[in-house]
Amino acid sequence: MPWIQLKINTQAENAEQIGDMLSANGAQAVTFTDAKDTPMYEPKPGEVMLWPDTQVVGLYDAEFNMKRVIAQLEKSKILGKGFYHKLDQLEDKDWEREWMDNFHPIQFGKRLWICPSWRDIPDPNAVNVMLDPGLAFGTGTHPTTSLCLQWLDSLSLDDRSVVDFGCGSGILGIAALKLGAASVVGIDIDPQALLASKDNANRNNVADKISVYLPKDQPDMQADVVLANILAGPLRELREVISDYCKPGGLLVLSGILATQAEEINQLYSADFEMEPIAIEGEWARVSGKKK
Structure with missing residues (x-):
């Protein structure tokens, strides 16, 4: 179905209130984006950070009466009569199909390919991970996942045990299994991630080698390899x-770390690990090491 976006630029302190007004006036979804390309960094736990200049975007059904929405918003003290806004018509697309059409097989390192489950395998002789992310994070297209997959491809994982902390779609743990690991324990706070991991493990014929848990059920164990592609905040708190x-x-x-955060995380984990050189890809970093 076709959609209309209502875009309003405002100061950060007003953004959430304007977003609430859009929702109250029929918006199907509200998002906040940077209006001036100001860089944003990871918020503290429980903190919501918005840009100094924020664009609030409301998504409406194309048949919705936008004149009425604008008239209602003009009554607010924040916006007022004649406030600046922009209405954009969105093309009527099957957005899920659009995403699927643009997700192609990707090679990581020398041996490893991540292949969407709906596409043909480019190299049948490679180590191929067939992936359908579903509702969980992890396709290999983000630099944080890419950095971890390249690291895995460089290792000899034969018969090793692995913990995938924050497993998401299961991409890292399943890649480890396909590269020779004996077993994987996946842990995630999102039940959808556990379902996606098991589904992808079935798709890759390694379901008998992977177990998944919510944090409250996580086992007391130690593994040969530990993967944690999450965020700097949890990496600090859960060191x-x-x-x-x-x-x-x-x-x-460890990944999910901005390049500007990498040295801090590297120093934090150096208490227990002999750290390797930090790897950088764009604005993101990978930190790795060997347990003392």
Whole structure:
């Protein structure tokens, strides 16, 4: 179905209130975007950060009476009569199909390919991970996942045990299994991620080698390899938990880290690990090391 976007530029302190007004006036979804390309960094737990100049975008059915919406918004003290706004018609597309059409097989390192489950395999002799992300994060297209997959491809994983902390779609753990790992434990706070991981494990014929858990059910164990592609905040707060999953002499890889945060995370984990050089891809970083 066709849609209309109503875009309003405002100051950060007014953005959430304007977003609430759009929702109250029929918006199907409201998003906040940077109006002046101001960089944003990871918020503290529980903190909502918005740009100094924020664009509030409301999504409406194309048949919706937008003149009435504008008239209602003009009554507010924040916006007022004749406030500046822009209406954009969105092309009527099957957005899920659009995304699927643009997700292609990608190679990581020398051996590993991530292949959408609906596309043909480019190299049948490669290590191919067939992936359908579903509702969980992780396709390999983001630099944080790419950095971890390249690291995995560089290792000899034969018969090693793996913990995938924040498993998402299961992409990292399944890649480890396809590269020779003996077993994977996947942990995530999102039940949808656990379902996606199991579905993708079935798709890759490794379901018997992977177990998935919510944090409250996570097992007491240690593994040869620990993967954590999450965010810098949780990596700081959960350092002891993540470190304890790794055996002495085991390997650790961390990502979901901005390049500007990498040195801090590297120093934090150096208490328990002999750290490797930080790897950078664009604005993102990978930190890795060996347990002392």
